Each structure stands twice: as C-alpha cells, then as structure tokens.
Amino acid sequence: MVIDIKLNEALNVYDFDGFITEYFSYGEGHINNTYCVCVKTSDAKERKYILQRINSNVFKEPLKLMENIYNVTSYLKDEIIKNDGEYLRETLNLIKTKDNNYYYIDSDKQVWRAFYFIEDTICLQSVEKIEHFYESAKSFGKFMRQLSEFPAEKLHETIAKFHDTPNRLNNLKNAINADKLGRVDLVKEEISFALSREKDCSYLMDRLDRNELPLRVTHNDTKLNNILFDKYTQKGICIIDLDTIMPGLCANDFGDSIRFGASTATEDEPDLSKVHFDLELFETYAKGYLEVTSDILTETELESLVWGSKLMTLECGIRFLTDYLDGDTYFKISRENHNIDRARTQFKLVHEMEQSFDKMLEIVKKYYKK
Numbered sequence: 001m002v003i004d005i006k007l008n009e010a011l012n013v014y015d016f017d018g019f020i021t022e023y024f025s026y027g028e029g030h031i032n033n034t035y036c037v038c039v040k041t042s043d044a045k046e047r048k049y050i051l052q053r054i055n056s057n058v059f060k061e062p063l064k065l066m067e068n069i070y071n072v073t074s075y076l077k078d079e080i081i082k083n084d085g086e087y088l089r090e091t092l093n094l095i096k097t098k099d100n101n102y103y104y105i106d107s108d109k110q111v112w113r114a115f116y117f118i119e120d121t122i123c124l125q126s127v128e129k130i131e132h133f134y135e136s137a138k139s140f141g142k143f144m145r146q147l148s149e150f151p152a153e154k155l156h157e158t159i160a161k162f163h164d165t166p167n168r169l170n171n172l173k174n175a176i177n178a179d180k181l182g183r184v185d186l187v188k189e190e191i192s193f194a195l196s197r198e199k200d201c202s203y204l205m206d207r208l209d210r211n212e213l214p215l216r217v218t219h220n221d222t223k224l225n226n227i228l229f230d231k232y233t234q235k236g237i238c239i240i241d242l243d244t245i246m247p248g249l250c251a252n253d254f255g256d257s258i259r260f261g262a263s264t265a266t267e268d269e270p271d272l273s274k275v276h277f278d279l280e281l282f283e284t285y286a287k288g289y290l291e292v293t294s295d296i297l298t299e300t301e302l303e304s305l306v307w308g309s310k311l312m313t314l315e316c317g318i319r320f321l322t323d324y325l326d327g328d329t330y331f332k333i334s335r336e337n338h339n340i341d342r343a344r345t346q347f348k349l350v351h352e353m354e355q356s357f358d359k360m361l362e363i364v365k366k367y368y369k370k
Helices: 009-015 062-083 130-146 165-179 183-197 205-207 248-260 279-293 298-327 338-355 358-365
Strands: 018-023 033-040 045-054 111-117 216-218 227-230 236-239 246-248
Touching: 009 018, 009 062, 009 111, 018 338, 033 062, 062 111, 062 130, 062 358, 130 227, 130 236, 130 248, 130 279, 165 183, 165 205, 165 298, 183 338, 216 248, 246 248, 248 279, 248 298, 279 298, 279 358, 298 338, 338 358
Parallel strands: none
Antiparallel strands: 018 033, 033 045, 045 111, 216 246, 227 236
C-alpha cells in the first residue's frame, strides 16, 4: 500500500473505541481513498471501520456533500428504528471525531469521514444470477420509499447538472465544434445518432419543469456494486456510496440501474454483436422495484421509468462520446478508442430499447399496484 501521509493524521482524530491493530486499502472504488481500520476494543472484541478521504477533484464542495450524507443517514436511521429494523446494518452510520464532528479536515484541507463497517456482507460487481438483479431492484426501491417524505429540495446538488440530459447534449455540441483532436470525422455515425434524439433529451426535464414529475431524493449511481448483500441470505441489506445523493427523478435511478444491469455485455464491449438489451432482465428489475414503490409513485412517474431507462443510457453514451472528442480527459481509458467503444454499446442499447419501448411500458403497468 502506498502510504498516505495524511492517513495517520485522520486516524488519530477519530474515537474508534479501542486500539488500532491494522489498516489497509479497501474496496474497488476509483474516486475516494478508502481504508479498512481494524480495532481491538477494551473488552478484547474485534471491530472494523471504513475511513475515507473524499476526492475534492470530483466533489468540489465536500462539506455540502457531507451535510447531505449526514441528514439522509440520520433520517434513514430514524425510519429503520420506527420499523424495528437494524440501523447499524441497514444504513451507513457516520462515526464522529473526538471533537464531535462528522467529518475531519486535514492540514491539506482534504475532507475525511468514517463509517461503521457492516459485517457479513458482500459487494457484487456484476449480475451473477437473475435473483441478484431482482434483489437490487427491491433494495433501491426500498431506499426510494424510505426517503419519500424527506424534503428533497433541502439537499445540495453535489455535481451540478449531473442528470441534465439536454446539458449533456450541449456539451457534446461544444466538443463537436471544438474538435480538439480532429476526431469528428471518425465518429460521424455516432454523432448523428445522438443529435437525432435531441427532442427526446428534454423529455424528463420538461415534465419536471411543468411540475408533472415530483422531485425525489435520488442516489444517482444505482449500480449493483453500490448495494451490500447479506453474505448468507443474498438479500440486499444496505445502499452505499451516497456521495451523489441529490434532488432528482425516480426515473434517473431506475434508468441507470437498467442501463447497467439489463445489458448482455460489459459497458466497454468492442464487439457490438454481443451487446443486447435484455427484456427479461428489465422485467425482473421492474417487478422488484414496483413491488416496493407502487404506492408512492404517480402514474406519470410510472411512464417515466421507461423514459429514464432510455435517457440514462443515451446520456451515458453522449458523455462517453463527448469525452472521446475532448481527448479522453474524464473517463479513465485502458486502450485506444475505449470511450468510443463505450459510447457504441450505450447507443446499441438505446436503439434496442426504442424497439421494445411499448413492451417496456406494458411491463411497468403490469406490476404497478395502487
């Protein structure tokens, strides 16, 4: 492990209720610096904590981010207790510093936070069994339901215009006009695909502006690996990675899950013959999600779930294409044309979703129980 010179400083400000026996880099995240801290308590028990330094290059206002997390997890804790749940397993719980703060600012002005470690859980990187996708739907649906009464407008926007699809398209137009690396001629087909769907891009935002869709507390990164599953029952236990908690639309969260999980191939598969939108996986997710959320979603939101599936996939493809034209400055790449491969997979999924759009609407209506 590369020694983080500020790590010891952060370790010393938290009251971990015991003697630190070891600490090490933890997890597969690529944004924040994450460590597992192992402690032996005064009664000789072993306990673990998660300690993280927030990436201030990605999150420009980390204190606002931490305010969001503190308020949301405190609210979730109260909801879980009201329903006789186990709050130490079912939500993240911040550890306070010795001077009673829920974050620490080190001498380099970097922000740290610590959580209780949730034992006997696993984190899945891909859908290994269809049951996992069903459980993920129920987990994110439960998360949406638990926070349905939380005033979303009180949350800070931690990444500006994160799911503003028209803005993402405008960024693409700017990249096309700049053509920094002379790549526009290489991807005319992909550019045409994105620009031809300009009217679609504003569908959800327009409905929000007309107050036809309610503002919700949204996670905004609803991938399978942001759920902790019980090691033994394989049931979803806790939603993690709350850095992008913001006001948004339920269609954003639902759609991002479908984009990630209802594909037959990886996000960067170069062989498009392997990339397909799986309607069975879509139905599996819709069933699980609506089993938990039907009674809190409006009929307009129900329709928006299908639009969210298409638009979150389109938006992601637009972002990959924009980054390719800009010189691959945002998304990490490991090969030439990595970002354009990613964009092509997303656009292939969008095309197949468009062909299945009416069937997708029928599926969500099938599981909508008011």
